[in-house]
Structure formats: structure tokens, C-alpha cells
Amino acid sequence: MKLSLDRSLTAVLILLKCFVIMAAIGNRGTLTEASGFKVEDDVNRLRGAMKGAGTDEAAVIDVIARRTIAQRQLIKEAYKVTVGKDLVDDLRGELTGNFEKVVLGLLMTAPVYDAYELKNAMKGAGTEEAALIDILASRTNTEIKAITAAYKKDFGKTLEDDIEGDTSGMFKRVLISLLTAGRDESNSVNEAQAVQDAKDIYAAGEARWGTDEVKFLTVLCVRNRNQLLRVFDEYKKISGKDIEESIKREMSGSLEEIFLAIVKCMRNKPAFFAERLYKSMKGLGTTDSVLIRIMVARAEIDMLDIKAEFLKAYGKTLYSFIKGDTSGDYRKILLQLCGE
Numbered sequence: 216m217k218l219s220l221d222r223s224l225t226a227v228l229i230l231l232k233c234f235v236i237m238a239a240i241g242n243r244g245t246l247t248e249a250s251g252f253k254v255e256d257d258v259n260r261l262r263g264a265m266k267g268a269g270t271d272e273a274a275v276i277d278v279i280a281r282r283t284i285a286q287r288q289l290i291k292e293a294y295k296v297t298v299g300k301d302l303v304d305d306l307r308g309e310l311t312g313n314f315e316k317v318v319l320g321l322l323m324t325a326p327v328y329d330a331y332e333l334k335n336a337m338k339g340a341g342t343e344e345a346a347l348i349d350i351l352a353s354r355t356n357t358e359i360k361a362i363t364a365a366y367k368k369d370f371g372k373t374l375e376d377d378i379e380g381d382t383s384g385m386f387k388r389v390l391i392s393l394l395t396a397g398r399d400e401s402n403s404v405n406e407a408q409a410v411q412d413a414k415d416i417y418a419a420g421e422a423r424w425g426t427d428e429v430k431f432l433t434v435l436c437v438r439n440r441n442q443l444l445r446v447f448d449e450y451k452k453i454s455g456k457d458i459e460e461s462i463k464r465e466m467s468g469s470l471e472e473i474f475l476a477i478v479k480c481m482r483n484k485p486a487f488f489a490e491r492l493y494k495s496m497k498g499l500g501t502t503d504s505v506l507i508r509i510m511v512a513r514a515e516i517d518m519l520d521i522k523a524e525f526l527k528a529y530g531k532t533l534y535s536f537i538k539g540d541t542s543g544d545y546r547k548i549l550l551q552l553c554g555e
Contacts, residue, residue, distance in 0.1 A: 244515035245522075245554035248283050254293045257282070261290070261306075262298060270309045272544045279321050280551040284515060287322055313503050313545040317552075320511040326361035327369065329354070332508055333362070334370055337381040344469045345505060347378070347390060349491060352476035353484060356396035363394065385428045386469040392436040399439040409442060413449035420465040421454050428470065431462075435477045443481045485520035486528065488513055492521070493529055496540040506537075506549070514552040522553065 257278050264271035264278075279287065294302040303322055310318055320328055329350050336346035354362065366374040378390050412434045419430035434446060447458050454461060462474045479487040488509050495505040513521060525533040537549050 243517040243519045244513070245518040245552060246281075246283055246515045249281055249286060252282070252286055254286075254289045255297075257286075257290050258294045258297055261294065261302065265305055265309050272310075272314070273547075275306070275310070275318060276544065276548045276551055279318050280548050284321075284324055288324065291322060313507060313541075314543065314548060316503075316507050317511060317545065317548050320507065324365075325512065326358065326365040328512060329358070329362045330366040330369060330374070332512075333366065333374060334377070337377050342381050343504065344382075344386075344472065345502075346508065347382070348469070348473045348476050349505070349508065351390055351393040352473055353480045353487065356398055356400055359394060359396040363396075382469075384470070385432070386473060388429075389432055389436060389470065389473050392432055398437060399442070401439050402441050403439070404441050404445050406445065409445035410449050412438065412442075412446045413453055416446070416450060416458070416461075417453050420461050421456070426465040428466070431474055435474060440481050443478075447478070447482070483524065485517050486524040488517075488521045489524040489528055489533070492525065492533060493536070496536050501540050506541075510549055510552045518553065 260274050260278055264274035278290070282290065291302050294300070294305075298305075303319060306318055306322075307315065320331075323331060332346050333350060336343040350362070351359070363374050366372075366377075370377075375391060375394055378387065378394065382390060415430050416434055419427035435443070438446065450456075450458050450461075458478055459475055462471055462478065466474060476487065479490070491505055492509055495502040495509075509521075510518075522533045525531075525536075529536075534550060534553050534555055537553055538546065541549055
């Protein structure tokens with residue numbers, strides 16, 4: 216009786232967690248809740264896919280890439296209850312390469328996945344600055360707070376401490392500022408403030424020898440989106456240039472990249488991700504870490520808008536780019552997340 220009660224309580228807690236997850240997810244994703252969802256059927260199908268010699272990768276894709284994050288959490292819990300093993304561990308033992316990375320990423324909740332990607336970016340020698348930029352420049356205050364909580368829970372250290380130890384200079388200061396999740400997220404616009412901010416940024420960059428990066432940080436990391444759009448308009452009136460052009464002239468390296476990412480996310484976040492996807496696949500080779508991270512993280516949030524921006528900017532579909540640039544089961548699962 217107690218075991219049955221414990222399982223019922225666990226199921227309720229998982230459901231509550233799922234409702235929170237679903238509330239945080241956007242409604243412009245290619246992944247939507249599977250109708251007629253039966254968690255027991257999915258668990259049995261996954262068990263069957265991993266039985267005996269070899270793996271039925273098609274079955275894994277059909278279940279994992281056709282369910283929402285919330286549904287996958289229920290599958291993970293039911294798998295552990297009925298099989299007595301961890302689904303992630305079993306899949307890790309069966310899959311390899313980029314296909315494995317996509318599947319395991321999809322089995323995480325959004326903040327846990329972002330925390331995992333940030334940790335990986337700072338592992339060992341060197342840092343994958345692109346991951347730090349892509350995630351911290353694009354997430355909302357609520358998302359950043361959830362990421363920092365997940366990071367501390369899973370890795371036993373604060374994200375801020377790890378960033379402090381792994382980055383330097385003004386780039387580090389911008390990351391730490393974003394980590395505080397202190398951006399104004401209201402819709403209000405103060406016209407006088409917008410004019411003053413534009414003047415201050417101009418005075419801190421184009422109008423002087425050298426650049427006062429702190430002024431850029433103060434405006435770009437703190438003001439709300441509507442306010443920044445007005446600042447960008449005023450800046451162009453004063454300087455005759457787009458803010459992006461001035462950032463490219465005044466800065467370099469990771470600092471330039473993160474300020475540009477913030478501006479682009481404020482102007483049009485799906486267009487920012489479309490550009491990142493395009494750059495990850497154009498030319499020789501593929502930057503799989505970027506491609507996987509965006510496809511996994513945005514499939515349930517705004518992938519429909521990202522696809523539309525991709526087509527508008529590059530004249531080809533995201534689907535066709537992925538199809539031409541990847542292969543095997545890795546290609547199949549990414550195309551499923553992309554949707555035709």
C-alpha cells in the first residue's frame with residue numbers, strides 16, 4: 216500500500232513539474248504535445264528498441280523526437296519505475312556520436328539542458344564562448360534564474376563562480392551582468408532616457424579615442440526590449456550608423472560577439488538563431504555543437520519562427536540545409552525536430 220502511495224505521489228509531483236515546464240515553453244515550436252499519449256506504450260517501445268543485439272534507432276527517434284519535454288519527463292519516470300533502470304543510462308549505452316547528444320539533450324528539461332551546455336563549454340582547456348553567448352544573451356530573467364538553480368543543483372558550484380574562473384576582462388563582466396537576471400522586462404519606453412542612452416553610447420564609442428565598454432554594458436544588459444529598440448533608432452539618428460556597425464568598429468573578439476548577440480536578440484530573436492544555424496552549416500564542415508544546441512533548445516519554443524526567418528534571409532529552407540549537411544540517424548532526428 217505504501218509503495219502504491221509513494222508512486223502516486225511521485226506521479227503527481229512529476230505532473231506538477233510538467234505543468235511548470237509547459238507554462239515556460241513557447242507556442243511557436245515544431246514539437247507539440249503528442250495526442251493519444253500513453254506513457255506505458257512509449258516505455259515498452261523504448262525497451263524493445265534496446266533489447267538484444269543492435270538498437271532500433273527509428274523507434275527511439277519516433278518516441279523521443281515526437282514528444283514534448285513534459286511528456287519525456289513522464290516517460291523517464293515511468294521507465295525507472297517499471298524497468299528499475301535509468302533511461303538516460305540505457306540510451307547512453309546504446310547510442311553514439313551526435314545522435315546520442317541530441318537524444319540525451321531532448322531528455323533534459325530546458326534549464327537543465329542549458330546548464331549542461333554551459334558546463335560543457337567551460338570543461339577542460341579552453342572555453343566554447345559561443346555557448347556562453349548563445350544562451351546567456353538570449354534567455355529571459357526567469358530562464359536565467361532557472362538555469363543558475365539547475366547548475367548549482369547538478370554541479371555543486373555556482374555558474375557565476377565557474378564563469379569568473381573561466382573568462383576574463385569585459386567579456387566576463389557582461390556575462391556576470393546577464394547572470395544577475397536584472398534586465399527590466401516591462402514594455403514601457405522612456406523617450407528622454409532613450410535619447411540620453413544613445414548619446415552616452417555614442418560618446419563612449421564613436422565620439423572618442425578608445426571605447427568605454429561599461430556604458431555599452433549598462434545600457435544593453437539592463438534596458439527592456441522596447442526601450443532598446445528606441446535607443447537603437449536614436450543612435451542611428453545621432454551617429455548615422457546602426458549600433459551593430461559601431462560595435463564591430465569599436466570592439467573585437469568575444470566582447471564584440473556578445474554585444475552583437477544581445478542587440479540581435481532584442482531586434483529579432485528567431486532571426487538571431489536562424490543566423491547562428493546558417494553559420495553552423497555554411498561552407499566546409501559543420502559546427503555540430505551549435506546546430507545541436509539550437510535545434511534541441513528551440514524545437515518547442517520558436518522553431519517555426521526560426522525556420523521562417525531562415526528562409527527569408529537565405530532563400531533556402533532550414534530543412535534542406537540540415538538534410539544536405541548531416542547524415543544517418545543524426546540527420547533523421549534533426550529533421551524531425553525541424554519539421555518540414
